[in-house]
Amino acid sequence: MPVLFISDLHLSPERPAVSRAFLVFLQERAVKASALYILGDLFEAWIGDDDPSDLSLEIQTALRTLSDSGVPLYIQQGNRDFMLGKGFAVNTGAKMLGDEAIIQHYGHRALVMHGDSLCTDDIDYQRFRRKARNPVYRWLLAHLPLKRRQKLASDWRAKSMAANSNKASAIMDVNKEAVAAVMTKYKVDVLIHGHTHRPDRHKIDSVRGNLGGQSERIVLGDWENFGWALSLDKNGYNLESFAIDGVYN
Amino acid sequence: MITFRTTMGDFSIELDFDKAPLTAANFLQYAKDDYYTGTIFHRVINGFMVQGGGMNADMSQKETRDCIENEADNGLKNEIGTLAMARTGEPHSASSQFFVNVSDNGFLNHSGKNMQGWGYAVFGKVVEGMDVIEHIKGVETGNHAGHGDVPVDPIEITETVISEEYAAK
Numbered sequence: 001m002p003v004l005f006i007s008d009l010h011l012s013p014e015r016p017a018v019s020r021a022f023l024v025f026l027q028e029r030a031v032k033a034s035a036l037y038i039l040g041d042l043f044e045a046w047i048g049d050d051d052p053s054d055l056s057l058e059i060q061t062a063l064r065t066l067s068d069s070g071v072p073l074y075i076q077q078g079n080r081d082f083m084l085g086k087g088f089a090v091n092t093g094a095k096m097l098g099d100e101a102i103i104q105h106y107g108h109r110a111l112v113m114h115g116d117s118l119c120t121d122d123i124d125y126q127r128f129r130r131k132a133r134n135p136v137y138r139w140l141l142a143h144l145p146l147k148r149r150q151k152l153a154s155d156w157r158a159k160s161m162a163a164n165s166n167k168a169s170a171i172m173d174v175n176k177e178a179v180a181a182v183m184t185k186y187k188v189d190v191l192i193h194g195h196t197h198r199p200d201r202h203k204i205d206s207v208r209g210n211l212g213g214q215s216e217r218i219v220l221g222d223w224e225n226f227g228w229a230l231s232l233d234k235n236g237y238n239l240e241s242f243a244i245d246g247v248y249n
Numbered sequence: 250m251i252t253f254r255t256t257m258g259d260f261s262i263e264l265d266f267d268k269a270p271l272t273a274a275n276f277l278q279y280a281k282d283d284y285y286t287g288t289i290f291h292r293v294i295n296g297f298m299v300q301g302g303g304m305n306a307d308m309s310q311k312e313t314r315d316c317i318e319n320e321a322d323n324g325l326k327n328e329i330g331t332l333a334m335a336r337t338g339e340p341h342s343a344s345s346q347f348f349v350n351v352s353d354n355g356f357l358n359h360s361g362k363n364m365q366g367w368g369y370a371v372f373g374k375v376v377e378g379m380d381v382i383e384h385i386k387g388v389e390t391g392n393h394a395g396h397g398d399v400p401v402d403p404i405e406i407t408e409t410v411i412s413e414e415y416a417a418k
Contacts, residue, residue: 016365024356226296243297244356247335247369249346 001034002231003105007114007194008222010080010166012044012157013055018223021244025227026062033071033231037103038094039194039220040078040114045156047149048142049087060091067093076101078195079116079125082132083141102186106234111186115193115219118174118182125172166222168197179204179217190237192230194220199228201239250376251280251415254408255290257385260378262332266418268323269372272334272343275317276372277418279345280409284311290404291396295386296352300335303346306403308394313344321359325371328353330382332373340367349375351386 011019030036042059067073073094077084089096101112116129131137141149164170173196183191199221203214218237221228226241252261264273279285279302288311290301303311319340327333327350334343348369350357359368375382385404393399 020360020365021356024358024360028355241296242352243294243354245294245297246338247292247298247300247333247348247357249303249335249337249342249344 001032002233003035003037003103004030004033005037005039005112005192005220005230005232006223006228007039007078007220008041008197009038009227010041010044010222011055011059013053014157014161015224017244017246018227019055019059021223021227022059023062025229026066029229030066030071031069035072035074035105036066037097037112038073038075039112039192040076040116041080041194041222042075042078043081043084044160045153046081046083046088047146047153048083049085049091050146051150052146053150060088063092063094074101074103076112076114078114079129079132083138100182100186102188103192105232108190108232108236109188110190110192111183111188113182113191113193115174115195118178118193119172119196120175120178122172166197166224168222171196173198174217183215189215190218191216192218192220194222197222199239199241201237250412251277252377252410252412253285253406254410255381255385256403256405256407257388258378258381260381261376262373263376264332264373264415265323265325265371268325269320269370271317272320272370272372274418275314275343276332276334276347277411277415278314280411281416283409284345285406286409288406290385290400292348292398293386293388293390293400293404294398297354298348298350298352299382299385300346300348301404301406303335303344306405308396308399311345316342316344319343319367319370320372321368321370322362323359323370326353327355327357327369327371330375330379331371332375333357333369333371336369338364340364343370349382351382 074097075094076097103110200219202217225245227244228241231238250261266273289306290299291304292300331350335346335348336343357369360366389401390398391401
């Protein structure tokens with residue numbers, strides 16, 4: 001039974017096909033997995049764990065069904081759903097992981113991250129990130145009235161769609177030094193992350209210096225016309241994609 | 250059995266008249282009218298499906314008969330080698346266009362009688378020449394006449410051959 005890793009679904013009411021593909025993924029793939037890791041940006045926007053929207057409830061119910069069936073579920077916050085919190089974890093049975101987490105399965109050890117903190121060349125974004133992670137800012141945001149937060153989220157989604165800000169071209173890629181630094185810090189040969197919407201497997205010269213071996217950076221893909229999942233089993237890692245589009249005349 | 254001769258080789262299909270009676274009869278009628286001859290596979294996505302049955306080689310759309318009811322709730326699944334009907338966003342809007350699944354596309358199956366969950370009606374399967382479909386799915390595609398994923402070299406159905414058994418239906 002493989003371990004599955006996904007990220008960057010950017011679920012939103014405006015893209016029902018992606019939500020549907022995710023629900024099918026949970027029912028057909030994840031239920032047969034030995035664990036599911038969601039490495040950030042499951043949602044395009046998350047206004048707080050008290051979100052009463054249909055999408056929020058449907059997805060939480062489906063995740064709860066998965067974890068109740070015995071599949072451990074691990075979730076990281078992304079830069080879009082950075083307000084995912086304890087309430088969500090309680091509702092879904094998920095364990096919330098920190099921004100940098102070590103996983104160990106089938107003899108493989110890897111660091112998993114959303115990946116936004118690696119894009120250190122994007123000064124403006126890093127400024128926003130510091131704000132979004134600031135407890136005072138988060139407390140203020142969480143205590144705005146629900147209506148106000150709903151409006152914020154819908155404005156945010158509209159702006160993001162209009163600016164095509166989920167296209168890879170609009171997102172800065174990771175900084176190599178930042179990658180090397182974090183892999184060295186955790187003494188790992190494999191880093192798995194999302195965020196950049198550039199799904200790929202990069203062989204890199206070992207960042208751990210004197211080992212002489214190769215390290216790898218595996219980048220998960222965003223879900224749009226295709227969905228992406230990384231599986232890990234006794235044969236190693238496999239990055240796969242599958243269609244989530246309809247078949248229209 | 251219906252055999253389509255195409256510019257990339259022949260493939261044959263069987264229709265499921267028991268589980269998808271309306272869709273199979275609709276498809277057979279188009280085949281008997283020789284509607285599909287001269288149409289192309291205008292949307293090809295490797296890892297997903299190959300779609301045809303409604304566009305001429307110049308990418309003009311052929312006129313169709315009325316739309317049919319969606320029979321996606323018949324228990325047949327969108328698995329590799331199956332045929333299903335393409336449609337618009339409205340569930341009951343299939344006419345002539347069909348597709349062959351080249352992956353197990355579970356997300357296309359019926360899950361509920363609503364806009365999101367209706368799914369795509371499977372009504373038959375490829376019984377011979379799956380290698381031709383496998384070949385088609387790998388061709389080079391690009392943008393053409395406002396459509397994406399269009400094969401760069403058109404893949405046309407040049408002849409439709411209907412078995413005696415099907416001709417008698």
